[in-house]
Amino acid sequence: MATFLLVLVPILSLLPFSLSTLTMQPSETETSFQVMESMSSDRDWRVSNPDPCSPGQSWPGIECKPGSDNFLHVTRLDFGFGANPKCMQNATFPSLIFTLPHLQSLFLLNCFNNRRTSLSFPVLNDTSPNSYNSLQQLSLKSNPSLTGRIPAEISFFKSLQVLTLSQNNFSGNIPDSITSLTSLVHLDLSYNSLTGAVPVHIGQLLNLAGLDLSYNFLSGSIPTSIGNLGQLQKLDLSSNKLSGTIPEAVRSLSYLSFLALNNNKLSGKLPNGFYQLHNLQYFIMDDNPMFVPLPSEIGNLTRLQELRLANSGYSGSIPISFTLLTNLSTLSLENNKLTGAIPVGLTNLGKMYHLNLSRNMLNGVVPFTAGFVKRLGRNLDLSGNTGLCINGSDGYYDRADVGVGLCGGNASSTGTSLNSAVENESNGGSIRILGFCQFGICSNIMGALGFWGLCCYLL
Numbered sequence: 001m002a003t004f005l006l007v008l009v010p011i012l013s014l015l016p017f018s019l020s021t022l023t024m025q026p027s028e029t030e031t032s033f034q035v036m037e038s039m040s041s042d043r044d045w046r047v048s049n050p051d052p053c054s055p056g057q058s059w060p061g062i063e064c065k066p067g068s069d070n071f072l073h074v075t076r077l078d079f080g081f082g083a084n085p086k087c088m089q090n091a092t093f094p095s096l097i098f099t100l101p102h103l104q105s106l107f108l109l110n111c112f113n114n115r116r117t118s119l120s121f122p123v124l125n126d127t128s129p130n131s132y133n134s135l136q137q138l139s140l141k142s143n144p145s146l147t148g149r150i151p152a153e154i155s156f157f158k159s160l161q162v163l164t165l166s167q168n169n170f171s172g173n174i175p176d177s178i179t180s181l182t183s184l185v186h187l188d189l190s191y192n193s194l195t196g197a198v199p200v201h202i203g204q205l206l207n208l209a210g211l212d213l214s215y216n217f218l219s220g221s222i223p224t225s226i227g228n229l230g231q232l233q234k235l236d237l238s239s240n241k242l243s244g245t246i247p248e249a250v251r252s253l254s255y256l257s258f259l260a261l262n263n264n265k266l267s268g269k270l271p272n273g274f275y276q277l278h279n280l281q282y283f284i285m286d287d288n289p290m291f292v293p294l295p296s297e298i299g300n301l302t303r304l305q306e307l308r309l310a311n312s313g314y315s316g317s318i319p320i321s322f323t324l325l326t327n328l329s330t331l332s333l334e335n336n337k338l339t340g341a342i343p344v345g346l347t348n349l350g351k352m353y354h355l356n357l358s359r360n361m362l363n364g365v366v367p368f369t370a371g372f373v374k375r376l377g378r379n380l381d382l383s384g385n386t387g388l389c390i391n392g393s394d395g396y397y398d399r400a401d402v403g404v405g406l407c408g409g410n411a412s413s414t415g416t417s418l419n420s421a422v423e424n425e426s427n428g429g430s431i432r433i434l435g436f437c438q439f440g441i442c443s444n445i446m447g448a449l450g451f452w453g454l455c456c457y458l459l
Helices: 002-014 028-039 095-099 152-157 176-180 224-228 249-252 271-277 296-300 320-324 344-348 370-379 442-458
Strands: 062-066 072-079 104-108 137-141 146-148 163-164 168-175 186-188 193-195 210-212 234-238 241-244 259-261 283-284 306-308 328-332 337-341 354-356 361-365 387-389
Touching: 028 072, 028 095, 152 176, 224 249, 249 271, 271 296, 296 320, 320 344, 354 370
Parallel strands: 072 104, 104 137, 137 163, 146 168, 163 186, 168 193, 186 210, 210 234, 234 259, 259 283, 283 306, 306 328, 328 354, 337 361, 361 387
Antiparallel strands: 062 072
16 A cells, blocks of 8 residues: 555656646636626625635536646636526626636527627727637527627637527628638527628638528528538528529538528529539428429439428429439428329328428329328328319228318318319310219219200200
8 A cells, every 4th residue: 555655646746736726817716706796696606606616616507627827717608597597687798708718608598688788899908818719609599688780899709610699689780700700610690680681701601510590681692602611501591581593502512401491582493503402301491482383303302301392382283203202201382383183102202291282273183092191190281272182982081181072072162073073175076074984973973964964064
Protein backbone atom coordinates (compact mmCIF):
# COMPACT_ATOMS: atom_id res chain seq x y z
CA MET A 1 0.00 0.00 0.00
CA ALA A 2 2.82 2.38 0.91
CA THR A 3 4.49 1.65 -2.41
CA PHE A 4 1.23 2.50 -4.29
CA LEU A 5 0.93 5.85 -2.51
CA LEU A 6 4.54 6.68 -3.29
CA VAL A 7 3.75 6.15 -6.98
CA LEU A 8 0.36 7.94 -6.92
CA VAL A 9 1.48 11.16 -5.21
CA PRO A 10 4.01 12.12 -7.91
CA ILE A 11 1.38 11.42 -10.62
CA LEU A 12 -1.18 13.72 -8.94
CA SER A 13 1.44 16.39 -8.59
CA LEU A 14 1.80 16.40 -12.35
CA LEU A 15 -1.87 17.26 -12.90
CA PRO A 16 -2.26 21.01 -13.60
CA PHE A 17 -5.50 21.28 -11.61
CA SER A 18 -8.42 19.40 -10.05
CA LEU A 19 -11.99 20.27 -11.03
CA SER A 20 -13.02 20.42 -7.40
CA THR A 21 -10.50 23.18 -6.70
CA LEU A 22 -11.18 25.32 -9.79
CA THR A 23 -13.16 28.51 -9.46
CA MET A 24 -14.62 31.14 -11.76
CA GLN A 25 -13.14 34.51 -12.47
CA PRO A 26 -14.93 37.10 -10.29
CA SER A 27 -16.02 39.18 -13.31
CA GLU A 28 -17.65 36.19 -14.98
CA THR A 29 -19.31 35.16 -11.73
CA GLU A 30 -20.83 38.62 -11.34
CA THR A 31 -22.06 38.66 -14.95
CA SER A 32 -23.68 35.25 -14.40
CA PHE A 33 -25.48 36.54 -11.28
CA GLN A 34 -26.77 39.61 -13.12
CA VAL A 35 -28.07 37.48 -16.00
CA MET A 36 -29.75 35.01 -13.65
CA GLU A 37 -31.35 37.73 -11.52
CA SER A 38 -32.79 39.42 -14.63
CA MET A 39 -34.28 36.17 -15.89
CA SER A 40 -35.37 34.01 -12.96
CA SER A 41 -36.81 34.58 -9.50
CA ASP A 42 -36.91 30.90 -8.55
CA ARG A 43 -34.56 31.59 -5.63
CA ASP A 44 -31.95 33.99 -4.27
CA TRP A 45 -29.15 32.72 -6.44
CA ARG A 46 -26.34 34.56 -4.64
CA VAL A 47 -27.30 32.93 -1.33
CA SER A 48 -28.33 29.45 -2.45
CA ASN A 49 -25.66 28.95 -5.11
CA PRO A 50 -22.83 31.40 -4.51
CA ASP A 51 -20.48 29.57 -6.87
CA PRO A 52 -22.47 28.90 -10.09
CA CYS A 53 -20.01 26.37 -11.50
CA SER A 54 -18.86 24.61 -8.34
CA PRO A 55 -19.52 20.83 -8.42
CA GLY A 56 -22.40 20.07 -6.09
CA GLN A 57 -23.49 23.71 -5.95
CA SER A 58 -23.86 24.53 -9.64
CA TRP A 59 -27.04 26.08 -10.96
CA PRO A 60 -29.63 24.04 -12.82
CA GLY A 61 -29.48 24.81 -16.52
CA ILE A 62 -25.79 25.74 -16.46
CA GLU A 63 -22.81 23.95 -17.92
CA CYS A 64 -19.24 24.92 -17.11
CA LYS A 65 -15.92 23.73 -18.49
CA PRO A 66 -12.34 24.40 -17.45
CA GLY A 67 -10.37 26.73 -19.68
CA SER A 68 -6.70 26.85 -20.53
CA ASP A 69 -6.37 29.59 -17.89
CA ASN A 70 -7.28 27.10 -15.13
CA PHE A 71 -10.61 28.80 -14.43
CA LEU A 72 -14.12 27.39 -14.85
CA HIS A 73 -16.19 29.13 -17.53
CA VAL A 74 -19.90 29.15 -18.33
CA THR A 75 -20.34 27.39 -21.68
CA ARG A 76 -24.09 26.71 -21.75
CA LEU A 77 -27.26 28.24 -20.29
CA ASP A 78 -30.81 26.84 -20.51
CA PHE A 79 -33.95 28.62 -19.32
CA GLY A 80 -37.66 27.93 -19.37
CA PHE A 81 -38.10 24.17 -19.75
CA GLY A 82 -37.59 20.93 -17.86
CA ALA A 83 -35.58 21.22 -14.65
CA ASN A 84 -33.99 24.45 -15.85
CA PRO A 85 -34.73 27.81 -14.19
CA LYS A 86 -38.16 29.23 -15.03
CA CYS A 87 -38.30 32.72 -16.48
CA MET A 88 -40.00 35.43 -14.43
CA GLN A 89 -43.22 36.92 -15.81
CA ASN A 90 -41.75 40.28 -16.77
CA ALA A 91 -38.38 39.01 -17.97
CA THR A 92 -36.72 40.90 -20.83
CA PHE A 93 -33.93 39.74 -23.07
CA PRO A 94 -30.63 39.98 -21.15
CA SER A 95 -28.16 41.38 -23.70
CA LEU A 96 -25.51 41.13 -20.99
CA ILE A 97 -25.52 37.39 -21.60
CA PHE A 98 -23.39 37.95 -24.69
CA THR A 99 -20.54 39.22 -22.50
CA LEU A 100 -19.90 35.71 -21.16
CA PRO A 101 -16.69 35.11 -23.11
CA HIS A 102 -16.84 31.30 -23.30
CA LEU A 103 -20.58 30.82 -23.89
CA GLN A 104 -21.15 28.19 -26.58
CA SER A 105 -24.87 27.38 -26.28
CA LEU A 106 -27.87 29.47 -25.22
CA PHE A 107 -31.45 28.13 -25.06
CA LEU A 108 -34.38 30.35 -24.00
CA LEU A 109 -37.74 28.60 -24.35
CA ASN A 110 -41.07 30.21 -23.44
CA CYS A 111 -39.36 32.98 -21.48
CA PHE A 112 -40.87 36.22 -22.84
CA ASN A 113 -44.65 36.10 -22.67
CA ASN A 114 -45.87 39.38 -21.16
CA ARG A 115 -43.49 42.30 -21.45
CA ARG A 116 -42.39 43.30 -24.95
CA THR A 117 -38.68 42.84 -25.49
CA SER A 118 -36.26 42.51 -28.39
CA LEU A 119 -33.11 40.66 -29.30
CA SER A 120 -30.35 43.13 -28.51
CA PHE A 121 -26.59 43.29 -28.13
CA PRO A 122 -24.51 45.06 -25.48
CA VAL A 123 -22.41 48.10 -26.34
CA LEU A 124 -18.85 46.85 -26.28
CA ASN A 125 -15.41 48.23 -26.92
CA ASP A 126 -12.51 46.36 -28.46
CA THR A 127 -11.37 44.92 -25.14
CA SER A 128 -14.77 43.98 -23.71
CA PRO A 129 -15.37 40.27 -23.12
CA ASN A 130 -17.95 38.78 -25.47
CA SER A 131 -19.19 35.49 -26.87
CA TYR A 132 -19.06 36.52 -30.52
CA ASN A 133 -16.35 33.98 -31.33
CA SER A 134 -17.47 31.22 -28.98
CA LEU A 135 -21.25 30.94 -29.47
CA GLN A 136 -22.21 27.92 -31.58
CA GLN A 137 -25.91 27.41 -30.72
CA LEU A 138 -28.50 30.15 -30.21
CA SER A 139 -32.09 29.00 -29.69
CA LEU A 140 -34.81 31.52 -28.78
CA LYS A 141 -38.09 29.67 -29.20
CA SER A 142 -41.76 30.16 -28.27
CA ASN A 143 -41.41 33.71 -26.95
CA PRO A 144 -44.51 35.65 -28.14
CA SER A 145 -43.31 38.94 -26.60
CA LEU A 146 -39.94 38.79 -28.35
CA THR A 147 -40.57 41.39 -31.06
CA GLY A 148 -38.87 43.74 -33.47
CA ARG A 149 -36.41 42.98 -36.22
CA ILE A 150 -33.74 40.33 -36.27
CA PRO A 151 -30.74 42.61 -35.79
CA ALA A 152 -28.00 42.72 -38.42
CA GLU A 153 -25.55 42.21 -35.55
CA ILE A 154 -26.53 38.55 -35.57
CA SER A 155 -23.66 38.21 -38.03
CA PHE A 156 -21.18 38.88 -35.19
CA PHE A 157 -21.42 35.21 -34.19
CA LYS A 158 -18.98 33.85 -36.73
CA SER A 159 -18.86 30.39 -35.13
CA LEU A 160 -22.65 29.94 -35.02
CA GLN A 161 -23.77 26.53 -36.28
CA VAL A 162 -27.39 26.41 -35.07
CA LEU A 163 -29.67 29.47 -35.15
CA THR A 164 -33.27 28.87 -34.06
CA LEU A 165 -35.52 31.91 -33.70
CA SER A 166 -38.86 30.17 -34.25
CA GLN A 167 -42.31 30.83 -32.76
CA ASN A 168 -41.52 34.38 -31.70
CA ASN A 169 -42.91 37.66 -33.03
CA PHE A 170 -40.03 38.96 -35.13
CA SER A 171 -40.99 41.23 -38.03
CA GLY A 172 -39.33 43.04 -40.91
CA ASN A 173 -36.90 41.63 -43.45
CA ILE A 174 -34.47 38.81 -42.86
CA PRO A 175 -31.15 40.69 -42.58
CA ASP A 176 -28.79 40.08 -45.50
CA SER A 177 -25.97 39.83 -42.99
CA ILE A 178 -27.32 36.45 -41.89
CA THR A 179 -25.87 34.97 -45.08
CA SER A 180 -22.36 35.67 -43.77
CA LEU A 181 -22.78 33.03 -41.05
CA THR A 182 -21.04 30.44 -43.18
CA SER A 183 -20.66 27.93 -40.33
CA LEU A 184 -24.45 27.53 -40.03
CA VAL A 185 -25.73 23.99 -40.29
CA HIS A 186 -29.32 24.70 -39.19
CA LEU A 187 -31.34 27.91 -39.65
CA ASP A 188 -34.91 28.09 -38.36
CA LEU A 189 -36.84 31.39 -38.50
CA SER A 190 -40.29 29.79 -38.74
CA TYR A 191 -43.53 31.04 -37.15
CA ASN A 192 -42.74 34.74 -37.05
CA SER A 193 -44.05 37.76 -38.97
CA LEU A 194 -41.09 38.24 -41.28
CA THR A 195 -41.67 40.05 -44.58
CA GLY A 196 -39.72 40.80 -47.72
CA ALA A 197 -37.84 38.30 -49.85
CA VAL A 198 -35.77 35.25 -49.06
CA PRO A 199 -32.20 36.66 -49.01
CA VAL A 200 -30.82 36.44 -52.52
CA HIS A 201 -27.44 35.29 -51.21
CA ILE A 202 -28.86 32.48 -49.08
CA GLY A 203 -26.73 30.17 -51.22
CA GLN A 204 -23.62 31.37 -49.40
CA LEU A 205 -24.53 29.14 -46.43
CA LEU A 206 -22.77 26.18 -47.99
CA ASN A 207 -22.83 24.02 -44.85
CA LEU A 208 -26.57 24.35 -44.31
CA ALA A 209 -28.39 21.04 -43.80
CA GLY A 210 -31.71 22.45 -42.57
CA LEU A 211 -33.50 25.66 -43.64
CA ASP A 212 -36.94 26.49 -42.23
CA LEU A 213 -38.55 29.85 -43.07
CA SER A 214 -42.14 28.60 -42.90
CA TYR A 215 -45.16 30.47 -41.51
CA ASN A 216 -44.05 34.01 -42.26
CA PHE A 217 -45.11 36.58 -44.86
CA LEU A 218 -42.16 36.23 -47.23
CA SER A 219 -42.82 37.19 -50.85
CA GLY A 220 -41.06 37.17 -54.19
CA SER A 221 -39.50 34.15 -55.84
CA ILE A 222 -37.33 31.35 -54.52
CA PRO A 223 -33.76 32.55 -55.20
CA THR A 224 -31.75 30.48 -57.66
CA SER A 225 -28.78 30.58 -55.30
CA ILE A 226 -30.60 28.01 -53.21
CA GLY A 227 -29.14 25.47 -55.61
CA ASN A 228 -25.73 26.11 -54.03
CA LEU A 229 -26.84 24.49 -50.78
CA GLY A 230 -25.43 21.12 -51.70
CA GLN A 231 -25.64 19.74 -48.13
CA LEU A 232 -29.30 20.67 -47.65
CA GLN A 233 -31.53 17.88 -46.36
CA LYS A 234 -34.59 19.83 -45.21
CA LEU A 235 -36.13 22.86 -46.94
CA ASP A 236 -39.37 24.30 -45.57
CA LEU A 237 -40.70 27.50 -47.15
CA SER A 238 -44.37 26.69 -46.56
CA SER A 239 -47.11 29.15 -45.59
CA ASN A 240 -45.63 32.31 -47.07
CA LYS A 241 -46.52 34.39 -50.13
CA LEU A 242 -43.83 33.12 -52.49
CA SER A 243 -44.64 33.28 -56.21
CA GLY A 244 -43.16 32.20 -59.52
CA THR A 245 -41.87 28.72 -60.25
CA ILE A 246 -39.51 26.37 -58.48
CA PRO A 247 -36.04 27.20 -59.85
CA GLU A 248 -34.24 24.67 -62.03
CA ALA A 249 -31.30 24.97 -59.65
CA VAL A 250 -32.98 22.59 -57.20
CA ARG A 251 -31.51 19.75 -59.25
CA SER A 252 -28.28 20.28 -57.27
CA LEU A 253 -29.90 19.49 -53.90
CA SER A 254 -28.99 15.83 -54.13
CA TYR A 255 -29.27 15.20 -50.37
CA LEU A 256 -32.70 16.79 -50.01
CA SER A 257 -35.15 14.47 -48.24
CA PHE A 258 -37.82 16.93 -47.06
CA LEU A 259 -39.34 19.69 -49.21
CA ALA A 260 -42.37 21.72 -48.08
CA LEU A 261 -43.64 24.55 -50.30
CA ASN A 262 -47.34 24.35 -49.45
CA ASN A 263 -49.63 27.33 -48.99
CA ASN A 264 -47.81 29.79 -51.26
CA LYS A 265 -48.56 31.32 -54.66
CA LEU A 266 -46.22 29.14 -56.72
CA SER A 267 -47.42 28.10 -60.16
CA GLY A 268 -46.47 26.33 -63.36
CA LYS A 269 -44.65 23.09 -64.07
CA LEU A 270 -42.12 21.51 -61.79
CA PRO A 271 -38.62 21.95 -63.27
CA ASN A 272 -37.00 19.02 -65.04
CA GLY A 273 -34.25 18.98 -62.46
CA PHE A 274 -36.79 18.31 -59.75
CA TYR A 275 -37.13 14.71 -60.83
CA GLN A 276 -33.43 14.14 -60.09
CA LEU A 277 -34.01 14.52 -56.35
CA HIS A 278 -33.80 10.79 -55.78
CA ASN A 279 -33.37 11.09 -52.00
CA LEU A 280 -36.62 13.02 -51.60
CA GLN A 281 -38.93 11.35 -49.09
CA TYR A 282 -41.43 14.12 -48.27
CA PHE A 283 -42.83 16.47 -50.90
CA ILE A 284 -45.55 18.75 -49.52
CA MET A 285 -46.95 21.30 -51.97
CA ASP A 286 -50.65 21.69 -51.25
CA ASP A 287 -52.45 24.97 -51.85
CA ASN A 288 -50.54 26.49 -54.76
CA PRO A 289 -52.16 27.66 -58.03
CA MET A 290 -50.25 25.20 -60.25
CA PHE A 291 -53.00 24.56 -62.88
CA VAL A 292 -51.01 22.03 -64.91
CA PRO A 293 -51.43 18.30 -65.56
CA LEU A 294 -50.28 16.08 -62.74
CA PRO A 295 -46.68 15.21 -63.76
CA SER A 296 -46.01 11.54 -64.37
CA GLU A 297 -42.29 12.08 -63.70
CA ILE A 298 -43.02 12.15 -59.97
CA GLY A 299 -43.08 8.37 -60.28
CA ASN A 300 -39.28 8.53 -60.61
CA LEU A 301 -38.96 9.66 -57.00
CA THR A 302 -39.20 6.15 -55.64
CA ARG A 303 -38.14 7.03 -52.08
CA LEU A 304 -41.16 9.25 -51.55
CA GLN A 305 -43.06 8.45 -48.38
CA GLU A 306 -45.41 11.42 -48.34
CA LEU A 307 -46.80 13.24 -51.38
CA ARG A 308 -49.25 16.09 -50.85
CA LEU A 309 -50.48 18.05 -53.90
CA ALA A 310 -54.00 18.98 -52.81
CA ASN A 311 -55.98 22.07 -53.76
CA SER A 312 -53.63 23.14 -56.55
CA GLY A 313 -55.66 22.93 -59.78
CA TYR A 314 -53.93 19.82 -61.13
CA SER A 315 -55.69 18.27 -64.11
CA GLY A 316 -55.52 15.10 -66.19
CA SER A 317 -55.47 11.58 -64.87
CA ILE A 318 -53.55 10.12 -61.95
CA PRO A 319 -50.37 8.85 -63.64
CA ILE A 320 -49.80 5.10 -63.71
CA SER A 321 -46.23 5.86 -62.63
CA PHE A 322 -47.54 6.70 -59.15
CA THR A 323 -48.02 2.97 -58.64
CA LEU A 324 -44.19 2.67 -58.62
CA LEU A 325 -43.95 4.68 -55.40
CA THR A 326 -43.71 1.58 -53.24
CA ASN A 327 -42.54 3.50 -50.14
CA LEU A 328 -45.52 5.86 -50.22
CA SER A 329 -47.52 6.05 -46.98
CA THR A 330 -49.50 9.24 -47.68
CA LEU A 331 -50.96 10.44 -50.98
CA SER A 332 -53.09 13.57 -50.86
CA LEU A 333 -54.57 14.79 -54.16
CA GLU A 334 -57.93 16.17 -53.00
CA ASN A 335 -59.69 19.20 -54.44
CA ASN A 336 -58.05 19.22 -57.86
CA LYS A 337 -59.47 18.63 -61.34
CA LEU A 338 -58.31 15.08 -61.85
CA THR A 339 -60.24 12.87 -64.27
CA GLY A 340 -60.27 9.27 -65.39
CA ALA A 341 -60.04 6.07 -63.41
CA ILE A 342 -58.07 5.38 -60.27
CA PRO A 343 -54.97 3.34 -61.23
CA VAL A 344 -55.45 -0.26 -60.16
CA GLY A 345 -51.83 -0.51 -58.98
CA LEU A 346 -52.41 1.86 -56.06
CA THR A 347 -54.01 -1.02 -54.18
CA ASN A 348 -50.63 -2.79 -54.21
CA LEU A 349 -48.84 -0.03 -52.29
CA GLY A 350 -48.41 -1.98 -49.08
CA LYS A 351 -47.09 0.94 -46.98
CA MET A 352 -50.00 3.24 -47.78
CA TYR A 353 -52.02 4.33 -44.76
CA HIS A 354 -53.53 7.64 -45.91
CA LEU A 355 -55.14 8.26 -49.30
CA ASN A 356 -57.30 11.26 -50.13
CA LEU A 357 -58.63 11.61 -53.68
CA SER A 358 -61.79 13.49 -52.74
CA ARG A 359 -63.35 16.41 -54.63
CA ASN A 360 -62.06 15.60 -58.10
CA MET A 361 -63.78 14.35 -61.25
CA LEU A 362 -62.62 10.74 -61.13
CA ASN A 363 -64.87 8.02 -62.53
CA GLY A 364 -65.21 4.28 -62.85
CA VAL A 365 -65.17 1.44 -60.38
CA VAL A 366 -63.03 1.84 -57.27
CA PRO A 367 -60.29 -0.77 -57.79
CA PHE A 368 -59.21 -1.30 -54.18
CA THR A 369 -59.25 -4.68 -52.50
CA ALA A 370 -61.08 -5.30 -49.24
CA GLY A 371 -57.74 -5.60 -47.44
CA PHE A 372 -56.60 -2.20 -48.72
CA VAL A 373 -59.83 -0.52 -47.64
CA LYS A 374 -59.73 -2.16 -44.22
CA ARG A 375 -56.12 -1.12 -43.64
CA LEU A 376 -56.77 2.54 -44.42
CA GLY A 377 -60.16 2.74 -42.75
CA ARG A 378 -61.13 6.37 -42.21
CA ASN A 379 -57.85 7.48 -43.81
CA LEU A 380 -59.35 6.67 -47.21
CA ASP A 381 -61.49 9.44 -48.70
CA LEU A 382 -62.94 9.27 -52.21
CA SER A 383 -65.93 11.54 -51.65
CA GLY A 384 -66.93 14.26 -54.07
CA ASN A 385 -66.24 12.19 -57.20
CA THR A 386 -69.70 11.66 -58.65
CA GLY A 387 -68.39 9.31 -61.33
CA LEU A 388 -66.91 6.81 -58.86
CA CYS A 389 -68.71 3.78 -57.47
CA ILE A 390 -68.00 0.59 -55.55
CA ASN A 391 -68.80 -2.80 -56.99
CA GLY A 392 -71.11 -4.37 -54.42
CA SER A 393 -69.83 -7.85 -55.19
CA ASP A 394 -66.45 -6.90 -53.67
CA GLY A 395 -68.09 -7.25 -50.28
CA TYR A 396 -66.46 -4.38 -48.40
CA TYR A 397 -68.93 -1.57 -49.09
CA ASP A 398 -70.86 -2.30 -45.90
CA ARG A 399 -67.75 -2.16 -43.68
CA ALA A 400 -66.16 1.07 -44.86
CA ASP A 401 -67.35 4.56 -45.61
CA VAL A 402 -65.10 5.73 -48.42
CA GLY A 403 -67.41 8.48 -49.65
CA VAL A 404 -68.90 6.78 -52.72
CA GLY A 405 -71.90 4.56 -53.27
CA LEU A 406 -72.56 1.24 -54.93
CA CYS A 407 -72.46 0.89 -58.64
CA GLY A 408 -75.86 0.54 -60.21
CA GLY A 409 -79.38 1.30 -59.00
CA ASN A 410 -78.45 0.93 -55.30
CA ALA A 411 -75.91 3.76 -55.44
CA SER A 412 -76.16 6.27 -52.64
CA SER A 413 -76.52 9.98 -53.13
CA THR A 414 -72.75 10.30 -53.01
CA GLY A 415 -72.18 7.55 -55.52
CA THR A 416 -72.78 7.04 -59.21
CA SER A 417 -75.99 8.45 -60.64
CA LEU A 418 -77.94 6.82 -63.44
CA ASN A 419 -77.05 9.58 -65.87
CA SER A 420 -73.32 9.26 -65.16
CA ALA A 421 -73.41 5.51 -65.55
CA VAL A 422 -74.78 5.53 -69.08
CA GLU A 423 -72.66 6.93 -71.85
CA ASN A 424 -73.73 7.63 -75.39
CA GLU A 425 -70.93 7.06 -77.80
CA SER A 426 -71.31 7.68 -81.50
CA ASN A 427 -69.14 5.17 -83.32
CA GLY A 428 -70.17 4.50 -86.90
CA GLY A 429 -73.79 5.19 -86.09
CA SER A 430 -73.93 2.71 -83.22
CA ILE A 431 -74.77 3.47 -79.60
CA ARG A 432 -72.74 1.73 -76.87
CA ILE A 433 -74.16 1.44 -73.36
CA LEU A 434 -71.53 1.59 -70.63
CA GLY A 435 -71.86 1.64 -66.88
CA PHE A 436 -74.94 -0.45 -66.08
CA CYS A 437 -74.32 -3.04 -68.75
CA GLN A 438 -70.79 -3.57 -67.57
CA PHE A 439 -72.12 -4.08 -64.04
CA GLY A 440 -74.39 -6.88 -65.23
CA ILE A 441 -77.81 -5.23 -64.72
CA CYS A 442 -78.63 -4.31 -68.32
CA SER A 443 -81.19 -7.11 -68.42
CA ASN A 444 -83.02 -5.63 -65.43
CA ILE A 445 -83.41 -2.30 -67.24
CA MET A 446 -84.66 -4.06 -70.37
CA GLY A 447 -87.16 -6.02 -68.36
CA ALA A 448 -88.51 -2.97 -66.55
CA LEU A 449 -88.62 -0.49 -69.41
CA GLY A 450 -88.88 -2.64 -72.51
CA PHE A 451 -86.96 -1.91 -75.69
CA TRP A 452 -88.79 1.34 -76.53
CA GLY A 453 -88.64 2.51 -72.96
CA LEU A 454 -84.89 2.12 -72.93
CA CYS A 455 -84.51 3.90 -76.26
CA CYS A 456 -86.62 6.79 -74.95
CA TYR A 457 -84.46 6.96 -71.83
CA LEU A 458 -81.28 7.12 -73.91
CA LEU A 459 -82.73 9.90 -75.99
